[in-house]
Amino acid sequence: MHEVNDPAPALDLPTDGGGRISLAALKGRPVIVYFYPKDDTTGCTREAQDFTALAPDFAALGVTVIGVSKDTVRKHDRFKAKHGLAVVLASDEDGAACEAWGVWVQKKLYGRDYMGIERATFLIASDGRIAQAWRNVKVAGHAAAVLQAARTL
Template identity: 65%
Template sequence: MGELAVGETAPEFDLEGSGGERIALSALKGHPVVVYFYPKDDTPGCTKEAIAFTDLIADFRKIDVTIIGVSPDTAAKHDKFIAKHELAVRLAADTQTGTAEAYGVWVEKSMYGKKYMGVERATFLVDADGKIAQVWRKVKVPGHAEAVLEAARAL
C-alpha cells in the first residue's frame, strides 16, 4: 500500500471508540477531521501528544474540527487512558490494524536490533469533503498539535 497523498479520498473506517461509541469517518463528513495515529496508550510520547491535542480542543471545536486518535489498543485501554489523563479527544481502537494499513502507517520498525510491525506516528487532516488536506509523517510531538491547528484554520 502506497502513501496517501494530499487530494486523495481518506480511507473510510468504522471502529470501536472510547466509551462504547462507534467512530466512522463517513459519519463526520461535512466537517474537517484530524485523524492522528499513535503507537500505544499511556506511553510518554503518545501521552504528550494526546494531552497537547486536549489542551487545544476548544480551539479545534471553534472551527468545527473533530480530533480522533487511532491506535491498536482496545477501547477499554482507551477508556483508562482518557480517564487517567482527562483527555478530551476521541480515541478509536484499530485492534486489527486495518485502518493503520489503509493509511500506510502500519510499518516495520526496529528497536534494540529487533524488527517488528507497529504504528508510525502520523497525522492526517481530512477536509469537509473527505479528502486529505495535509499529511504529517514521522511526527515529532513538540509543537505538532499547534501546527495541525494552524493547518485546520486554513481550510
Template identity: 60%
Template sequence: MQELAIGDAAPDFDLESDGGGRVSLSGLKGKPVVVYFYPKDNTPGCTKEAIAFTELNDEFNKLGVTIVGISPDSAKKHDNFIAKHNLAVRLGADTDIKTAEAYGVWVEKSMYGKKYMGVERSTFLVNKDGAIAQIWRKVKVPGHADAVLEAASAL
C-alpha cells in the same frame, strides 16, 4: 500499496471507540477531521501528544474540527487512558490494524536492533469533503498539535 497523498480521498473507518461508542470517518462527513495515529496508550510520547491535542481541543472545536486518535489498543484501554489523563479527544480502537494499513502507517520499525511491525506516528488532516488536506509522517510530538491547528485554520 500506494502511499496516500494530499488530495486523495481519506480511507473510511468504522471503529469501536471510547465510552462504548463507535467512530467513523463517514459519520463525520461534512466536517474537517484530524485523524492521528499513535502507537500505544499510556506511553510517554503518545500521552504527551494526546494531552497536546486535548489542550487545543476548544480551538479545534471553534473551527468545527473533530479530533480522532487511533491506535491498536482496545476501547477499554482507551477509556482508562482518557480517564487517567482527562483527555478530550475521541479514540478509535484499530485492534485489527486495518485502518492503520489503509493509511499506510503500519510499518516495519526497529528498536535495539530488533525489527517489528508497529504504528508510525502520523497525522492526517481531512477536509469537510473527505479529501486529505495535509499529512504529517514520523511526527515529533513537541509543537505538532499547534502545527495541525494552524493547518486546520486554513481550511
C-alpha cells in the same frame, strides 16, 4: 501511501465510552485523524494531552479530532480517565485501519526490526480529501502545527 488531495480511506471504529466513529458520518466537516503507537506511553500521552489542550480551538473550527491505536476500547477508557483527555480515541484492534491508512510499518528499535504504528496525522477536509499529512511525527509542537493547518481550511 496516501497523499494530499487523495480521498481519505474509510474509517469506522469503536471508540472510548462505548461509541463508534466513522468518517462517512462526519462527511462535510473537517477531521483530524492521528495514529499513535500505544496508550499511556510517554510520547503518546504527551500527544494526546497536547491535542486535548487545544480541543476548544479545534471545536471552534468545527474540527473533530480522533486518535487511533490498536489498544482496546477498555484501555482507551482508562487512558482518557487517567489523563483527562478530551479527544475521541478509536480502537483498531485488528489493525485494518492502520493498514488502510499506510501507517502499519516496519520499525527498528535497538537494532531489532518489528512492525508497529507510525506516528502520523492526517487533516481531512470537509470534502473527504486529505488536506495535509504528517508522517513520522515528532510530538513537540505537533498539535499546534495541526491546529494552524486546520485554520487554513
